[in-house]
Amino acid sequence: MGSMPVMAVGSVRMGGLNADFWATNGKNLLLALVAIGAFIAVVALLLWGTELFSRLFSDKWRGGIQLFTLVSPVLILLAIGLIWPAVQTFFLSFTNVVRIPDPATGINVDQSTFVWFKNYIFAFSDPTELRTVINTLVWMFVTPILSTLVGLAYAVFIDRAKGERTLKSLVFLPVAVSLVGASIVWGFIMYDFNQTGSQTGIINALIALAGGHPINFLTADPWNTIFLIMILVWTQTGFAMVVLSAAIKGVPIELNEASALDGANAWQRFWQITVPSIRGTLVVVLTTITIATLKVFDVVRTLTQGRNGTNVIAYDMYDQFFVKDNRPLGAALAVVMFIFVVPIVVYNVRSMRKVRENH
Amino acid sequence: MKRRITLPFAAVAVSGLLLAGCSSNNSTTNTSSASNSSTAAMAPGCEAYAPYGQLNGAAVEVYSSITGVEADAMTTVFDKFNECTGAKVKFNGNKEFEAQLPVRVEGGTAPDLAVIPQPGLLQKMVGTGAVVKAPASVEANVDKFWTADWKTYGTVGTTFYAAPMLANVKGFIWYSPKEFAAQGYTVPKTLDELWALTATMAAKGGTGADYKPWCIGFGSDAATGWPGTDWVEDLVLRVNGPATYDSWVAGKTKFNSPDIKKAFEAFGNIALNPAYVNGGLGDSASIISTTFQEGGLPILKGSCSLHHQASFYQAQWPAGTDVSPTGDVWAFMMPPNKAGDPPAVTGGGEFVAAFNDKPATAAVQTFMSSDTFANARVKLGGVISANKGLDLANVDNQLMKDAVAILQGDTTVFRFDGSDAMPAAVGAGSFWTGMNDYVSGKPLDTVLTDIDNAWPSAG
Numbered sequence: 001m002g003s004m005p006v007m008a009v010g011s012v013r014m015g016g017l018n019a020d021f022w023a024t025n026g027k028n029l030l031l032a033l034v035a036i037g038a039f040i041a042v043v044a045l046l047l048w049g050t051e052l053f054s055r056l057f058s059d060k061w062r063g064g065i066q067l068f069t070l071v072s073p074v075l076i077l078l079a080i081g082l083i084w085p086a087v088q089t090f091f092l093s094f095t096n097v098v099r100i101p102d103p104a105t106g107i108n109v110d111q112s113t114f115v116w117f118k119n120y121i122f123a124f125s126d127p128t129e130l131r132t133v134i135n136t137l138v139w140m141f142v143t144p145i146l147s148t149l150v151g152l153a154y155a156v157f158i159d160r161a162k163g164e165r166t167l168k169s170l171v172f173l174p175v176a177v178s179l180v181g182a183s184i185v186w187g188f189i190m191y192d193f194n195q196t197g198s199q200t201g202i203i204n205a206l207i208a209l210a211g212g213h214p215i216n217f218l219t220a221d222p223w224n225t226i227f228l229i230m231i232l233v234w235t236q237t238g239f240a241m242v243v244l245s246a247a248i249k250g251v252p253i254e255l256n257e258a259s260a261l262d263g264a265n266a267w268q269r270f271w272q273i274t275v276p277s278i279r280g281t282l283v284v285v286l287t288t289i290t291i292a293t294l295k296v297f298d299v300v301r302t303l304t305q306g307r308n309g310t311n312v313i314a315y316d317m318y319d320q321f322f323v324k325d326n327r328p329l330g331a332a333l334a335v336v337m338f339i340f341v342v343p344i345v346v347y348n349v350r351s352m353r354k355v356r357e358n359h
Numbered sequence: 360m361k362r363r364i365t366l367p368f369a370a371v372a373v374s375g376l377l378l379a380g381c382s383s384n385n386s387t388t389n390t391s392s393a394s395n396s397s398t399a400a401m402a403p404g405c406e407a408y409a410p411y412g413q414l415n416g417a418a419v420e421v422y423s424s425i426t427g428v429e430a431d432a433m434t435t436v437f438d439k440f441n442e443c444t445g446a447k448v449k450f451n452g453n454k455e456f457e458a459q460l461p462v463r464v465e466g467g468t469a470p471d472l473a474v475i476p477q478p479g480l481l482q483k484m485v486g487t488g489a490v491v492k493a494p495a496s497v498e499a500n501v502d503k504f505w506t507a508d509w510k511t512y513g514t515v516g517t518t519f520y521a522a523p524m525l526a527n528v529k530g531f532i533w534y535s536p537k538e539f540a541a542q543g544y545t546v547p548k549t550l551d552e553l554w555a556l557t558a559t560m561a562a563k564g565g566t567g568a569d570y571k572p573w574c575i576g577f578g579s580d581a582a583t584g585w586p587g588t589d590w591v592e593d594l595v596l597r598v599n600g601p602a603t604y605d606s607w608v609a610g611k612t613k614f615n616s617p618d619i620k621k622a623f624e625a626f627g628n629i630a631l632n633p634a635y636v637n638g639g640l641g642d643s644a645s646i647i648s649t650t651f652q653e654g655g656l657p658i659l660k661g662s663c664s665l666h667h668q669a670s671f672y673q674a675q676w677p678a679g680t681d682v683s684p685t686g687d688v689w690a691f692m693m694p695p696n697k698a699g700d701p702p703a704v705t706g707g708g709e710f711v712a713a714f715n716d717k718p719a720t721a722a723v724q725t726f727m728s729s730d731t732f733a734n735a736r737v738k739l740g741g742v743i744s745a746n747k748g749l750d751l752a753n754v755d756n757q758l759m760k761d762a763v764a765i766l767q768g769d770t771t772v773f774r775f776d777g778s779d780a781m782p783a784a785v786g787a788g789s790f791w792t793g794m795n796d797y798v799s800g801k802p803l804d805t806v807l808t809d810i811d812n813a814w815p816s817a818g
Contacts, residue, residue: 098815101486106515108486128809193648195641196569219644219799305581307647307795322458323581324784324813325483 046073086338093119093332119332129329132311133336135225139296139312140340142226144289146233148282151240156270159248168245172238179235179298186231187303191217221309228299228310236292240285247281248274280355287348294341313337405443407731414446417719421448421727422463422470423709424456432739439735440726448723457787464489469714472724474524476709477779478512479786485515490712494721497522500728504746512775513710521710522728525736526745528706528762529669529776530593531690533655536683538565538664546691549698550597554628560664561634567661571638573629574663575646576654577795582787586651587626587794588778589705590667594622596703597696601772608777610814614793615807623803630798638663646798658688667693669707670762674741682758690758692765703772704765707779708745745773782815789813 050069054062096115099108123129158167192201193216199205204214217227255273297314304310313333321330430452437448475481484490501510501522513521547553560572577584596604599618606612629635637645639662652675655666681687711727713720730748738753745766754760778786793810
C-alpha cells in the first residue's frame with residue numbers, strides 16, 4: 001500500500017511500459033532480437049563456411065558441394081515443416097482414433113486402428129460431406145471462369161481507352177481487401193435480408209423498390225453458394241484483369257491492323273487474334289485463381305459457417321479436425337483437397353514456364 | 360544487403376508494438392503489492408486472506424474466456440488478493456479461450472490456472488494428462504461449500520480436478536409484466552399452462568408490428584444454434600426427468616429415442632408454428648439469422664411476449680429498461696411439467712483447473728474455491744455462484760437472488776447444461792447444427808440421426 005503513490009507516478013511517466021511489461025513482453029522482445037541475431041549469424045556462418053569448405057575440393061566438385069550445403073537447410077526445414085506433417089496427415093486419414101480415458105484419472109490413451117478407406121468412403125457417401133465436396137468443385141469451376149471472363153472483357157473494353165489507369169485501379173482495388181473484410185461488406189451491406197420491416201441490404205432494397213420479393217441470399221439453398229462465390233469473384237477479377245491487360249498489350253498491333261484490313265470485325269479479331277495470342281496467360285490466370293479458390297475458408301467461415309448447404313472442404317477439414325475433434329476425417333478431407341489441387345498446380349507451373357519462355 | 364537487413368528489423372518493431380498493444384489490456388493487475396510485500400504486516404481488511412500466507416511476488420496466470428466488464432471485476436477481486444498475500448495474479452481473458460487452451464497445452468505453454476466453462480472441455484484437457492489433481496485444500500473447500508452434483512462436474516474418472524467458480528441459471532422465460540397485467544395473463548405454473556398461454560396470446564394478438572407470442576434468436580457466429588440446445592435441455596429435464604437427462608448427456612439415450620424426440624417436438628410445436636414465431640422478426644427461417652443478443656428485444660416493442668434465455672440476458676436490455684417484477688421486462692423460470700414436480704433447472708458454471716502444483720498456484724486455486732472469493736466477486740454484480748457460503752445480501756437484484764435460492768435449494772433438481780457436458784463433436788458441433796437444420800425445416804428423424812452420427816464411437 002505504501003508504495004502506491006510512487007508506482008502511480010512511475011506508471012504515468014512510463015506510459016504503461018512498467019515493470020510488468022518488461023517482465024513479460026520485454027523478455028519476449030529480447031528473445032525475438034536474440035533469435036534474429038542468431039539467424040543472421042547462422043546464415044553468415046553457412047555462406048562463409050560453404051565458401052571455405054568448397055575450397056578444399058577441386059573445381060569439378062566445388063559447384064556440387066556449394067549447391068548441397070546451401071540447399072540442405074531449406075530441404076531440412078521443408079521436411080520438418082511440410083513433408084513430415086503431410087505424411088502424418090496421410091497416415092492419420094487411414095485410421096480411426098479412439099480416446100479411452102483411464103477410469104480413475106480420466107487421462108486418455110489414444111488407440112488408433114487402421115481402417116483402410118473408411119474415412120474417404122464416408123467423405124463421399126455421407127450426404128452432408130458429399131455436399132461439401134460438390135460445393136468445393138462448384139467453387140473451383142465457377143470462380144476462375146467468372147473472374148477471368150469478367151476480367152478479360154473489362155481489360156479488352158478499356159484497352160487504350162481514355163483514363164485507362166483510373167478505370168483499372170477501380171477494378172483492382174478489391175484485390176487489396178482481405179477476404180474477411182470483403183465477406184463482411186457483402187454479407188451485411190449487399191446481402192442483408194430482413195423478413196419484416198424495411199430492407200437494409202442494398203440488393204434487397206433495390207428488389208423491394210422494383211416491387212419484387214426480397215431474397216435471403218445466405219440461406220437460399222442451393223443458390224447461396226453462388227452468392228458466396230460472387231464475393232470471391234469480386235476480389236479476384238482485378239487480378240485477372242491486370243494480368244490479362246498486360247498480356248493484351250503484348251499482342252503486336254500489326255496483327256490486329258492487318259486482320260482489320262482483311263475485313264475482320266472486332267469480334268472476329270478478339271477470338272482469332274487476341275485470345276490465341278494470350279492463351280498461355282489465360283491458363284496461368286485460370287489456374288492461379290482455381291488454386292486460390294480451393295483455399296477459400298474465410299468467406300464461408302465469416303458468413304455461414306457452412307450452414308444451409310454452403311460448406312466447403314477447406315472449412316470442413318478445420319471444423320472436423322480442431323472443433324469436432326474428428327481428426328481422421330479432417331485428415332482425409334485434407335488429402336482429398338490435396339488430390340484436387342495437385343494436377344492444377346502441375347499444369348500451372350508448366351504453363352507459367354511456357355509463358356516465360358515465349359517472352 | 361542493407362535493405363534486406365532492415366526489413367526483418369522493421370517486422371520485429373511492428374510485432375513489438377502489437378505485443379505492447381495486446382498486453383496493455385491484459386496486464387492491468389495491481390502493481391502496488393509488487394515491491395515490498397515481504398516486509399508488509401497484515402494490511403487492514405486482509406484477515407480473510409491469512410490462510411493463503413505470504414506468496415512473495417509469485418506470479419500466477421489465470422486464463423479464462425471471461426472478457427470485458429466481467430474480466431475487470433475478476434481483476435478487482437485478484438487485486439485485493441495480491442495486496443494481502445503479495446502474489447502477482449494476472450487475470451488473462453481471451454474470447455478464443457476454448458480454441459486457444461488446447462493449443463497452449465499442446466504447445467507446452469499451459470497457463471497456471473484455467474477457468475473452464477464446460478465439463479466436456481475439462482474432460483478433454485484432463486485427457487491430455489496436463490491437468491494436475493486438485494490439492495486437498497481445494498477439495499476441502501468444495502466439500503464444504505458445494506453440493507455433491509457440483510463436485511461431480513469437476514471430477515473426471517474418480518479423480519477430483521477442478522473446483523466450481525461462478526454459476527448461471529438457464530431456462531428463464533423473459534416477459535413483460537406490464538403487458539401481462541394489461542392483458543390479464545398470469546405466469547404459467549406448468550408446461551401445459553405455458554402452451555395454453557401461447558395459444559391464447561396468438562389468438563388475442565399484441566400491440567407491436569408482426570406480433571407473435573414467441574421470439575427466438577439462434578445466431579452466434581460459429582456457435583449458432585446453441586440457444587436451441589438450451590431449449591431442448593430444459594424440456595428433456597422437465598418432461599423426461601433427471602434420470603433420462605443424465606443418460607442422454609452420457610450418450611446412452613440416443614437423440615433419436617422416443618424420449619428425446621418428444622422434447623424436440625415440444626420445441627418444434629413452438630418454433631415451427633408460423634402462428635407462434637417469430638415476433639417482429641418473421642417466420643421460423645428468421646430464427647437463425649437473428650443473433651441471440653437481439654432475440655428478446657422485440658418484447659420491448661410489443662412484437663412478442665415470451666423469450667427463453669438464461670439469467671445473463673439481463674445485461675442485453677438497453678439502458679433505461681425497467682427490469683423489475685412490475686416493469687418493462689422480467690423473467691419467470693420455465694415451469695415444471697406437472698404441478699407438484701420438484702423445481703428443475705439447468706445451468707452452467709466454470710471450473711478452475713490447475714496445470715502445475717506450485718504452492719502459489721494451489722493457493723490461488725484454493726482462494727477461488729472459497730466463500731471469500733464468491734462473496735467478493737458476486738458483490739461486484741452481474742454474476743452468481745452456487746457456493747453455499749455466498750451471502751444473499753451481496754447479490755445485486757431480485758432475479759439473481761431467486762436464481763441463487765434455486766441453486767442452493769435442497770429440493771432443486773440441478774443439471775449442468777447438457778451440450779456443455781457432451782463430447783465437443785456433439786455438444787459444440789452436431790447438436791448446434793441439428794437445431795439449425797430443425798428450424799430450417801429438415802425432417803426431425805433425419806436431424807436426430809445426424810446428431811447421433813457425430814457421437815464419437817466407443818470402440
